[in-house]
Amino acid sequence: MKKEYVLGIDLGGTNIRGAAVGAKGNIWEILILPTETVRGRKQVVGNLSRLIKALRRKITPKENNLLGVGIGAAGGILQREGIISQSPNISPLDGFRLREHLEKEFRLPVFLENDANCGALGEKWVGAGRGVNDLGLITLGTGVGGGLILGGKLLRGIDGTAGEIGHTTINSEGPECLCGSRGCLEVYSSATAIVRRLKEEVSRGEKTQLVGRQGRRLDRITSKDIHQAALAGDRLSRRLFREMGRYLGIGIANLINILNLEMVVIGGGVSGAWELFMPTMKKEVRKRAFRVPARRVKILKSRLGVNAGLLGAASLVWQGAVE
């Protein structure tokens, strides 16, 4: 009998990350291709096809049976229609019937879902949230994304747009956000926010190892540089992570006062700086949330890291294949 597997794909603005995934969430093979958004829709869809074909070739077809493809994409997804409705990061695919296209090409079931939702599914399936039925995922990257599992199921909301924790106001008078609002969690706790805050503080005259004779030019500094500097003892950098943790704590307190979750998982690139922001984050949750939900909630770092999304995407196929 052939062994069954699925493909889980994380379709981002920069890279397409795909993996062949077994029934228990074990990764057989990983491949990464550039998305090449600037080269337009045909190229992006072509890269996606090439990735699927390459993975299929690697997993000997004579011995293994591919059940379907799950894709987690950055942006607004019309899940039932299989369309990326709006994605600032993969804009060439806006409005494109991606699922239909791939189902025709590969004659396989294809599932399309928002990437943060996939991350939440992945963490529940084989990550930090295994066996947890009420779980929130917050991803700290260029932006701040979110996914929610309630009663063991992904919460999509009536149009499939639920989970946008990054775009909830935590400071009504705060800085403008790309979404058009102001004072969103994203303007305080994303990688972008940390870089912006460093620049603000430097322009106010604050000192940091990062800038100046031994340092870089201010406009080239990334959140990873600030993370490194903080680890090396840079006081301003350390302060910025504490500050970012405090705001993240406010967002988490809001979430658990509304939903009384069992667990909140923090993922995305910035979660690598966990030790730097965790203490102020947890302190703020205790300060802001009610006693019972604050005591209940476990707040953990993502266990799957960059693979959370593709594993969650793969789980969609396994679920669909079972139903």
Added chain:
Amino acid sequence: MKKEYVLGIDLGGTNIRGAAVGAKGNIWEILILPTETVRGRKQVVGNLSRLIKALRRKITPKENNLLGVGIGAAGGILQREGIISQSPNISPLDGFRLREHLEKEFRLPVFLENDANCGALGEKWVGAGRGVNDLGLITLGTGVGGGLILGGKLLRGIDGTAGEIGHTTINSEGPECLCGSRGCLEVYSSATAIVRRLKEEVSRGEKTQLVGRQGRRLDRITSKDIHQAALAGDRLSRRLFREMGRYLGIGIANLINILNLEMVVIGGGVSGAWELFMPTMKKEVRKRAFRVPARRVKILKSRLGVNAGLLGAASLVWQGAVE
């Protein structure tokens, strides 16, 4: 054959409001007794018993069959245990096994639930949210309460504390809240908040019909007085309702970005001033929330008013009786 009915009770800090309710949410009879919290647990529980007995007597037992009693109480409820765990407004009952006590006394099934949760259930059953499966209720009273229906079911969360929309931070640097946090929705959009804001503005020298020669003493003014003054054209009062609506809009925007709800119902005493705060509330939702959830959500005034809670409490018995 006897006609079946249930009792729905709204147990508040000031009054106990009870009704005999038919299978379709029709109210047969309403009774109100004072809670008499200051006279201690025995008196409060005694009043509750008296209300139940009085309603039972009014509904001729020979012709009608009482199936059970549903109670919505202000405060934290351990729903499975039938205990009011923590209620600032009915503190004599804190930790009391209310359900067990009443089930023994009346030999009937008793259901205990948070009052705002009951309000949400009531509005879904026979109010503004009939047939709606994803609905939030926000009650604007002394405090700001909340209840959530997701996928047609009450969202309780893992400990039963979910729905505390009033205690989500919308301004991280805002005024202190009774809950120990600061800048909660409650400090901007409750009846208490409107009164506090009036006092602040008057002490800053703002003028209002409400204070002075023809007006009342500042320390006796209620949110209803401010509502009346606003209707009579008082500019400061009108401005305060616009301001309160703006903050309420932020809270709603947060809720729908997280949950992508079909409907949000606004109840509680302050919702009587609907026309005064609705325009700024809706404007702020459009400004802050994503396009899709903002267009989707219907924001409506409660249809059941003060009876939402007791009707929702009654629905718990009907659901339980069916199961």
